[in-house]
Amino acid sequence: MADTPGRRVDDANADEPVEVHRAALLEGVSHGFLGRRGGVSMGDVAGLNVGLGSGDDPVAIARNRTLAAEAVLPGARLVTVYQVHSADCVVAQPGPDAERPQADALVTDRPGLLLGMLTADCAPVLFADRAAGVVGAAHAGWKGAIGGITDATIAAMEKLGARRESIVAAVGPCIAQASYEVDEAFRDRFAREHAGNVRHFLAGRPGHHQFDLEGYVVARLRAAGIGDVEGLGLDTYSAPQQFFSFRRATHRAEPSYGRQISLIGLA
Template sequence: MTDTVAAAVDVLRARALEGVAHGFLGRGGGVSTGAMAGLNVGHGSGDDPALIAENRRRAREAVMPGAPLLTVYQVHSPDCVVVAAPWHDEARPRADALVTDRPGLLLGILTADCAPVLLADREAGVVGAAHAGWKGALGGVTDATIARMCELGARPERIAAAVGPCIAQPSYEVDDGFRARFLERDAACGAHFAAGAAGHWQFDLEGFVADRLAAAGIARVERLARDTYADPARFYSYRRATHRGEPSYGRQISLIGLAAAS
């Protein structure tokens, strides 16, 4: 990949993960066109597979050049898998989070309003990535990710986490039934809902995910505070595409890995 192309890929980094190869990527620097113009990496988007493959290559090269990129078939679950070796995209497991202690592997999570979460215990040499939509977040996908990291030698108090670009509270209107699901789990969840139009609420997905991480013992949690819905030039958004009546939508990717020994 040329320096020009590398520079064009839009990569946000978290201070909490400094020193770890990672990035929350936007749509800048890709080759897709039309409604999915940019760095669309979603196999399920209906985009040209050749363009998706090139976008994935560019994403990988922007964060960990030459590393195999591992993603999962995301199903809005709380399930997390341990990655010990590369797999083919066609054989990717159904899950919503990945962890590894193997250097040289790049973990990726796709989002288009859901919250991407990247985690690292530098001392243990363990990293993780989680796709936290409201279903997965409520079901415990971040808790499962932390638990699997601990199986590999991580400790919660040493793990740093960052919550990347996702739909923000002002853009995320939900109804009474949605809010009730959270209140049934814990009345304290009400703190993440602000009153909106009659019978509706504004949900703070980023805040909810960050609080789940803190409750699990993660001492350092960074919020990037970027609204995917409100920034069409930089991010893909499922809800925005739905409101506009667009036939499909792109997906951005968030990546983390352990550098291979030189």
């Protein structure tokens, strides 16, 4: 489901309110999967672009990151990482953006910290154990997903006191199977990891397949034995007015692409 918090007077440069998609499983936890609606960036990255490496105006990016955080957990300190498509998860520590660690997942048990993961086709995953007061966020591109980024996040949450069977997770906007064409070598890599992975591929044009990234991540989470998993079923590629997409920008030969953000924190 989605809601659109009202825009404040000093957001006059934003074309529309910030759109926040929420997961039913995470109800009661401050969280949101955001898209491109409601920011101040212009041009090819118009909207709520939060990507520090996108080549966008740094002032616009900073404003967008503030708008995003305020739409989910007003007054919280936003913490992100330098994402590298790894399987590394770290405990969130506030600090300058220039000093953020290289990793692809964050966990915390500290109120007032807002964990943020940037995506532009990869799958954002938000986690929570309400009883333990522990949350997590992961960036699951295909490399991180097959490498175990969701497993690493769950393990890191357990170290902070979460119980695996009490953790719930939601997979947000990412490139959908109908939009994600891959070659034989890509499919074979997943088949070697586990024969059952072939169920996440559909035959496409000769020598190619359609990969279900969300389905793979959901299956991986279920196999980890957590309490429950929800996939939002939102395709970044086919919704240019709602979401940024690396693959769509590449196909259109656009010079740059924006990044959206997914957020979770403890009030």
